[in-house]
Amino acid sequence: MRGAFYGLAVWGASYLGWIPAVGLLKPSTNHPTGRNVLMLASHLTWGLTLVAVLRQVQIAEEQAFAGDNAHDR
Numbered sequence: 001m002r003g004a005f006y007g008l009a010v011w012g013a014s015y016l017g018w019i020p021a022v023g024l025l026k027p028s029t030n031h032p033t034g035r036n037v038l039m040l041a042s043h044l045t046w047g048l049t050l051v052a053v054l055r056q057v058q059i060a061e062e063q064a065f066a067g068d069n070a071h072d073r
Helices: 002-021 033-064
Strands: none
Touching: 002 033
């Protein structure tokens, strides 16, 4: 769930925050519903994928540095 929250937070901070603040786009409240659904879905997917990848990297790192390297024996 952290990934979903993070993805949505990035979307909100971007499309309701800094992007309109610097004049790149109007706030997402002025965009078509279909575009907002697509952008929300892509940010959810990105956030969930990011957390899954980071979890796998952490597992691999823990295994690599566990100190129980059978191939060193």
